[in-house]
Amino acid sequence: MNYEKLVSLIKEKKSFLCVGLDSDPDKIPAFLNNYDDPVFEFNKRIIDATLPFTVAYKPNMAFYESSGSKGWMSLEKTMKYINGLNQAVFTIADAKRGDIGNSASRYAKAFYETLGFDAVTVSPYMGHDSVQPFLNYKDNWTIILALTSNKGSDDFQDLHQYDRNKRGEKLFETVIKKSLTWENSRQIMFVVGATKADMLGKIREIAPDSFFLVPGVGVQGGSLKDVSNAALNKDCGLLINASRSIIFASTDEKFDLAAAFEASKLQKEMEWLLKQKGII
Amino acid sequence: MNYEKLVSLIKEKKSFLCVGLDSDPDKIPAFLNNYDDPVFEFNKRIIDATLPFTVAYKPNMAFYESSGSKGWMSLEKTMKYINGLNQAVFTIADAKRGDIGNSASRYAKAFYETLGFDAVTVSPYMGHDSVQPFLNYKDNWTIILALTSNKGSDDFQDLHQYDRNKRGEKLFETVIKKSLTWENSRQIMFVVGATKADMLGKIREIAPDSFFLVPGVGVQGGSLKDVSNAALNKDCGLLINASRSIIFASTDEKFDLAAAFEASKLQKEMEWLLKQKGII
Numbered sequence: 001m002n003y004e005k006l007v008s009l010i011k012e013k014k015s016f017l018c019v020g021l022d023s024d025p026d027k028i029p030a031f032l033n034n035y036d037d038p039v040f041e042f043n044k045r046i047i048d049a050t051l052p053f054t055v056a057y058k059p060n061m062a063f064y065e066s067s068g069s070k071g072w073m074s075l076e077k078t079m080k081y082i083n084g085l086n087q088a089v090f091t092i093a094d095a096k097r098g099d100i101g102n103s104a105s106r107y108a109k110a111f112y113e114t115l116g117f118d119a120v121t122v123s124p125y126m127g128h129d130s131v132q133p134f135l136n137y138k139d140n141w142t143i144i145l146a147l148t149s150n151k152g153s154d155d156f157q158d159l160h161q162y163d164r165n166k167r168g169e170k171l172f173e174t175v176i177k178k179s180l181t182w183e184n185s186r187q188i189m190f191v192v193g194a195t196k197a198d199m200l201g202k203i204r205e206i207a208p209d210s211f212f213l214v215p216g217v218g219v220q221g222g223s224l225k226d227v228s229n230a231a232l233n234k235d236c237g238l239l240i241n242a243s244r245s246i247i248f249a250s251t252d253e254k255f256d257l258a259a260a261f262e263a264s265k266l267q268k269e270m271e272w273l274l275k276q277k278g279i280i
Numbered sequence: 281m282n283y284e285k286l287v288s289l290i291k292e293k294k295s296f297l298c299v300g301l302d303s304d305p306d307k308i309p310a311f312l313n314n315y316d317d318p319v320f321e322f323n324k325r326i327i328d329a330t331l332p333f334t335v336a337y338k339p340n341m342a343f344y345e346s347s348g349s350k351g352w353m354s355l356e357k358t359m360k361y362i363n364g365l366n367q368a369v370f371t372i373a374d375a376k377r378g379d380i381g382n383s384a385s386r387y388a389k390a391f392y393e394t395l396g397f398d399a400v401t402v403s404p405y406m407g408h409d410s411v412q413p414f415l416n417y418k419d420n421w422t423i424i425l426a427l428t429s430n431k432g433s434d435d436f437q438d439l440h441q442y443d444r445n446k447r448g449e450k451l452f453e454t455v456i457k458k459s460l461t462w463e464n465s466r467q468i469m470f471v472v473g474a475t476k477a478d479m480l481g482k483i484r485e486i487a488p489d490s491f492f493l494v495p496g497v498g499v500q501g502g503s504l505k506d507v508s509n510a511a512l513n514k515d516c517g518l519l520i521n522a523s524r525s526i527i528f529a530s531t532d533e534k535f536d537l538a539a540a541f542e543a544s545k546l547q548k549e550m551e552w553l554l555k556q557k558g559i560i
Binding site: 065156175 | 304340342343352358374379380381387394395403404406408413425428429432434436441451535
């Protein structure tokens with residue numbers, strides 16, 4: 001899905017919500033364990049229920065890998081299900097990969113080709129040649145970790161760099177500025193945590209035209225309104241992720257309805273914000 | 281495998297070689313495609329042939345994930361095979377993971393529990409709380425990316441930081457110094473590329489007692505002798521990885537013998553270096 005299609009999907013659905021499929025096998029409703037593949041069954045019902053309110057799904061690889069090849073099979077089925085829907089939806093593999101060139105090419109193949117994702121999250125630590133193999137997929141998206149929502153983001157992302165003029169610039173700013181010089185940069189997004197709303201406005205100045213993937217709304221405590229006020233741009237420019245607050249809103253038999261209700265509340269708030277800003 | 285056991289394994293085998301199982305399905309000998317699981321068959325033969333000369337195996341996740349759940353099954357079989365051998369050998373998942381706490385816990389579970397690895401490579405970009413869940417496994421090892429062997433390592437790892445005394449310190453130095461203050465740091469290793477032999481001596485000064493996992497010898501051009509002279513410590517303190525130069529030494533039916541021969545050459549050179557240094 002290219003830039004224009006993503007923007008029109010957002011306008012059509014009046015939503016910039018991404019539902020995080022952090023489908024922890026230990027947390028899904030117990031009655032699903034009667035099914036052959038409880039995680040896939042859980043995902044399918046969450047997707048069916050939340051699809052009217054969301055533009056994107058983001059499976060978090062950690063929760064699939066912890067079950068080994070069985071988890072990967074649940075993910076493969078989930079992606080096949082999403083890609084077989086009769087409407088477009090954006091898909092993100094939250095994988096945070098990053099390796100030297102020939103390995104990175106293989107990761108890109110795994111997520112874009114084997115699994116059929118639109119986008120993958122990658123770590124910038126190893127530099128340009130570790131990201132380039134992802135950027136080579138011109139119709140796909142590369143989502144680079146910039147300033148994450150966790151406490152440990154202070155440890156390295158926040159460190160000041162020397163620049164030529166001896167003015168301090170933080171590592172995550174250098175990451176953003178440098179990666180915007182790489183090719184196909186229109187299909188680079190940045191991960192910026194919702195818990196850093198004070199920094200979002202500054203980051204929007206550095207990257208006025210980029211999409212940001214913003215986790216941390218909901219359980220982690222970030223505010224949708226603060227994030228949107230700081231960082232919406234003329235094309236929206238935001239995908240805001242909520243995981244646990246939607247998918248684990250309830251663990252009874254009607255968990256899908258509870259998820260739909262939580263997603264619908266966020267969608268309504270997003271619709272209002274998009275109108276306020278004159279985007280729709 | 282704890283620190284003492286790893287050191288005694290190195291002394292016993294007179295080797296600090298790690299064989300990288302970058303078992304690219306497109307590069308393994310064609311005749312193996314007659315087997316049910318060609319990648320597992322390849323790994324099994326490589327392991328049988330190289331085991332006398334190596335102390336560690338390092339599957340690179342990228343080459344398994346590119347085949348999806350099928351690739352994970354090949355890896356699961358490989359790990360079951362290694363862990364069922366009648367002699368100890370150290371195992372590293374070259375995964376370069378890094379995510380917020382609850383996701384990192386799941387990755388740690390995937391590699392240490394589900395797959396049964398001794399060690400996992402992790403990216404430090406997201407900071408302490410993204411690494412902590414790995415360190416919580418007291419008998420396992422966490423291998424943190426410091427200065428990698430690729431060209432792109434210049435982009436961010438090499439950037440100068442401000443420190444309190446306004447003396448520049450490079451990002452990878454900050455990563456090493458800070459992570460050595462974390463708990464269970466005796467079972468932290470650092471990835472330091474063999475192509476940076478000039479930096480290895482300096483890094484050894486910062487982390488005199490740590491093990492370094494050194495990729496980049498062989499195809500990538502690093503020199504075993506230079507690396508060893510710069511960074512061997514009293515307990516060896518090095519695992520040197522070679523992947524393609526061993527496992528793809530030949531692609532005919534006797535590829536396993538060719539791999540054994542390449543591994544034996546490196547082992548002999550390592551034995552000489554260990555003796556020179558008085559470690560054995």
